[in-house]
Amino acid sequence: MKVTVNRKAHFNAAHRLYNADWTDARNAIVFGKCANPHYHGHNYELTVSVKGEIHPETGFVMDMKILKNLIETEIEEQFDHKNLNEEVPEFKTLNPTAENIAVVIWNKLRPKIGKNLDLSITLFETQRNFVTYDGE
């Protein structure tokens, strides 16, 4: 009897899309205005989903207070009000597309979540664009 519990969070960050192996011209062609060297930014809306058995004593799959605190420590404090390209080590050499940000978040949270629990990440970059990643 497995239930998925989901917790929403958010962070505001600057970024640009950029492949350092390419010329500026090619970056501009492929990434368009997202390649702007002065950066732009987003309100990222994050949902962290954890699936597992309900614990019979608590009725919880995972205590949402613990999950909330984990997201704050591992993600919000690292990403919020930051420039992803300049200040977040994972994106020094990795292009901070929504896809790659979701994978980085999953990789950061996975070791902190019990092994008997499945983890999935949903990340809205804008109200019209979002991505999901579950480690598979």
Added chain:
Amino acid sequence: MKVTVNRKAHFNAAHRLYNADWTDARNAIVFGKCANPHYHGHNYELTVSVKGEIHPETGFVMDMKILKNLIETEIEEQFDHKNLNEEVPEFKTLNPTAENIAVVIWNKLRPKIGKNLDLSITLFETQRNFVTYDGE
């Protein structure tokens, strides 16, 4: 050619999180302010999802009017403007966490939905916390 049809509904209810086998002190430690003996409450937002083949004559997987009425009779009339702990029989001995409420809703609806249809429940307890359950 299977399609999932989804219907949203809601109910407003009071509850507290509480394990009757524990001391009040332990309840307070584990459940925090959610254990408040005077209760608190939520606007629960429910999505009922039913997956199956499209009927060739109607173009429906399931008539949404029937599904809407079923949710009203089986869930809204039982839970809306109620105290879940005090007035809903299923929670006399079961802690009304979002996880357990979703399982109870699934169990109440499952016998009323055709056997050839899959059933899944999504329940928002707040705008930031929600759970999903599909009977597996």
Added chain:
Amino acid sequence: MKVTVNRKAHFNAAHRLYNADWTDARNAIVFGKCANPHYHGHNYELTVSVKGEIHPETGFVMDMKILKNLIETEIEEQFDHKNLNEEVPEFKTLNPTAENIAVVIWNKLRPKIGKNLDLSITLFETQRNFVTYDGE
């Protein structure tokens, strides 16, 4: 050059609608299922709006961090995960309708906001019902 700055917050609470001067029967007739003596509850969504001149040095009408903290201290800590009728002094003798809750919130915040600033309160009781009050 006056701008209105708005900050959203929320609290989850139990309540019932009840006039102690009336019989239970009259309460049931007027307030319907909202009069349930076992209580029900809501996720209240609050917007606090403050209107005034932009300060030329900061570009702020009011520092949103200060407003956020004020709402937490004065409103969220008093109302969140509480039973409004039983645990919030203002509602010992005042019926906790959305209208009255908005007036109580306005009265609690008004002395904490600069006199040169206008204050308005918007309170959603459900996604379909909300009220606004600006002290006039």
Added chain:
Amino acid sequence: MKVTVNRKAHFNAAHRLYNADWTDARNAIVFGKCANPHYHGHNYELTVSVKGEIHPETGFVMDMKILKNLIETEIEEQFDHKNLNEEVPEFKTLNPTAENIAVVIWNKLRPKIGKNLDLSITLFETQRNFVTYDGE
């Protein structure tokens, strides 16, 4: 390492539910006010979901600008501000239920999306009714 990228779009259209093999009376019984011969309409909210490997050079599963343009050309220009029954060839003989519209959208987009990518369609007909279809 597969990620799902999702793009939202919308179109406004008129339709009625109607089975040409039935009498008007039977249409009225089964489809109720949705069978109104004068039509009614909706703001359809569409999410197109594409799942696949992240391309190592771009960090994209699929360029969202390309996906956005594809939805505009294939779906929005065909359906927006149209009468689905009268003006969209697919619904000349197919009842434009949300289920069938989702299948038609999937069939129109599937040949335009890379074979190594999975495709799923979510379509909101109203804020409370929505369907999903992934081709299985």
Added chain:
Amino acid sequence: MKVTVNRKAHFNAAHRLYNADWTDARNAIVFGKCANPHYHGHNYELTVSVKGEIHPETGFVMDMKILKNLIETEIEEQFDHKNLNEEVPEFKTLNPTAENIAVVIWNKLRPKIGKNLDLSITLFETQRNFVTYDGE
């Protein structure tokens, strides 16, 4: 001490924008695809706002159950699942723009609301276009 109470509702309808005094060509130029003679449609989201004194015995400005029923009888039953141009008398000779629909709704509700109460209408035609009218 005046409070505004607001109630949300919705209706789904077909319409077209059309001035019968103009040629079809001029209608097409001015109203674009909104002039499509086969109609298109919307999920109209309505907020009815009523401002007045809080009644000291009930704590209500106006009983929201009464307001909800009034909106159902006067607006939803007249407009929902209808073709506004063909089936709603007010639009036989009046172009059903969002502006005009809001004025018609205000005119229909005004005589049913107490004279000591102010009335305002907000109508979303799409998620990005909406209008407000308060009778002035």
Added chain:
Amino acid sequence: MKVTVNRKAHFNAAHRLYNADWTDARNAIVFGKCANPHYHGHNYELTVSVKGEIHPETGFVMDMKILKNLIETEIEEQFDHKNLNEEVPEFKTLNPTAENIAVVIWNKLRPKIGKNLDLSITLFETQRNFVTYDGE
């Protein structure tokens, strides 16, 4: 008979809060993490509201297609995917708080809107913080 018509739009931008007349230390104290010299960013959600008489021939206060295009040309093309501090002339010496951005938008649109029409700007910086400005 005046109606307000409202059009929503959005732009994604980077910014930092900073007063060039202050030391970095004072900027850090007053603006906190918003003063980060590497910038952060937001999805700004904009509503432009225009109030005036309904034109009897069109049923419009203002053609929403014209308003949409005006917002695109004057605001979105100037602000979207930009660094407000570095690339938008108005903020070379003006701190890009939400308050100041709303005033700048109002000032840019005011000359383009008919003199018989009132103009108001609402700007969401995050889902919880927003401002309104109407030129008074």
